[in-house]
Amino acid sequence: MSIRIALIGPGAIGGTLAAHLLSRPEIDLTIIARTPFDQLRVEQPDGSALVGTPPFLTTLDAASAATAAGPFDWIFVAVKAYDAAATAPWLAALLGPSTRVAIIQNGVEHRERFAPWVPASQLLPVMVDLPAERTAPGRIRQRGPGLVRVPADDLGHAFVALFAGTPIDAATSDDFTTVLWRKLTINSHGAINALLLRPNRALQTPAIAELARAIMLETIAVARAEGARLDDALADTILDSALRAAPDGVNSLHADRAAGRRMEASARNGAVVRAGLRHGIPTPFNLMATTLLEALQPTD
Numbered sequence: 001m002s003i004r005i006a007l008i009g010p011g012a013i014g015g016t017l018a019a020h021l022l023s024r025p026e027i028d029l030t031i032i033a034r035t036p037f038d039q040l041r042v043e044q045p046d047g048s049a050l051v052g053t054p055p056f057l058t059t060l061d062a063a064s065a066a067t068a069a070g071p072f073d074w075i076f077v078a079v080k081a082y083d084a085a086a087t088a089p090w091l092a093a094l095l096g097p098s099t100r101v102a103i104i105q106n107g108v109e110h111r112e113r114f115a116p117w118v119p120a121s122q123l124l125p126v127m128v129d130l131p132a133e134r135t136a137p138g139r140i141r142q143r144g145p146g147l148v149r150v151p152a153d154d155l156g157h158a159f160v161a162l163f164a165g166t167p168i169d170a171a172t173s174d175d176f177t178t179v180l181w182r183k184l185t186i187n188s189h190g191a192i193n194a195l196l197l198r199p200n201r202a203l204q205t206p207a208i209a210e211l212a213r214a215i216m217l218e219t220i221a222v223a224r225a226e227g228a229r230l231d232d233a234l235a236d237t238i239l240d241s242a243l244r245a246a247p248d249g250v251n252s253l254h255a256d257r258a259a260g261r262r263m264e265a266s267a268r269n270g271a272v273v274r275a276g277l278r279h280g281i282p283t284p285f286n287l288m289a290t291t292l293l294e295a296l297q298p299t300d
């Protein structure tokens with residue numbers, strides 16, 4: 001029996017995961033796109049390309065027809081965090097009582113963000129580490145190996161099984177809180193590059209490296225209050241690795257600002273501020289980053 005998956009948001013992450021899932025004959029994948037395209041093409045790190053033409057839906061009428069053919073087993077949501085509300089009509093049309101919904105986004109608020117539209121028992125938060133960028137609708141460049149981590153519950157185990165036989169490193173974690181906050185700690189210092197519009201090499205300036213360290217230490221303090229097992233030494237580990245990375249490397253917040261796109265400032269640094277408030281932990285560095293990045297959001 002085939003496994004029906006609807007994927008909302010075929011961008012860098014959604015498109016790459018979709019292209020890998022297409023290699024599994026037992027998976028029946030439908031893509032929900034905002035901007036239509038003819039073909040999904042994902043360039044691989046080794047220079048090869050995954051090419052596919054799964055069915056695409058762009059209108060809710062089509063979604064109704066698709067659900068008439070039977071319930072979806074899974075919905076994958078891989079839009080940017082700020083586009084969450086735009087998926088509500090799709091979720092209303094596609095979600096059945098036994099459909100599981102994987103939220104594949106950065107940040108730590110997957111459950112809260114989708115609580116208005118997805119029952120908690122059907123929602124699976126996913127941490128994704130997969131360097132990829134979209135060059136045009138349906139055209140994606142995957143720059144390195146892909147990794148997804150999920151909580152070690154029934155939904156998590158079922159999600160991991162979907163990627164069997166694909167090169168995506170999918171696994172459950174017994175400490176998903178730590179997994180999410182570790183990634184957010186890395187992401188939190190990316191705000192500095194986005195504000196400066198300067199790539200990784202900005203961290204070679206000692207005062208900027210100190211600022212990055214301070215933002216991360218704040219994030220780690222809040223993470224611990226949230227139950228994550230993170231040590232302050234993580235900030236130095238992340239800094240060392242950022243200093244060894246390509247000096248021209250650009251994080252996604254920086255890339256989004258440089259391209260005039262909206263930024264996930266609220267889902268990243270803003271999430272640290274909100275959690276800090278809950279625990280009475282001051283987060284002035286993350287607050288300043290969030291406030292300035294929000295002020296720099298494009299107006300459309």
Ligand SMILES: NC(=O)c1ccc[n+]([C@@H]2O[C@H](COP(=O)([O-])OP(=O)(O)OC[C@H]3O[C@@H](n4cnc5c(N)ncnc54)[C@H](OP(=O)(O)O)[C@@H]3O)[C@@H](O)[C@H]2O)c1
Pocket residue numbers: 008009010011012013014032033034035078079080081083086087104105106128129130131132133134137252264
């Ligand atoms: N890219 C990375 O390397 C990376 C790595 C780790 C984590 N992440 C996280 O993964 C998440 C997804 O990021 P991304 O880089 O994949 O973003 P992206 O490339 O901008 O893709 C988002 C996709 O969602 C689509 N979309 C937006 N609203 C929609 C709607 N209402 N219905 C259907 N499709 C809709 C967009 O369509 P349009 O074509 O119309 O814009 C686009 O195809 C983010 O939380 C990001 O932080 C990304």
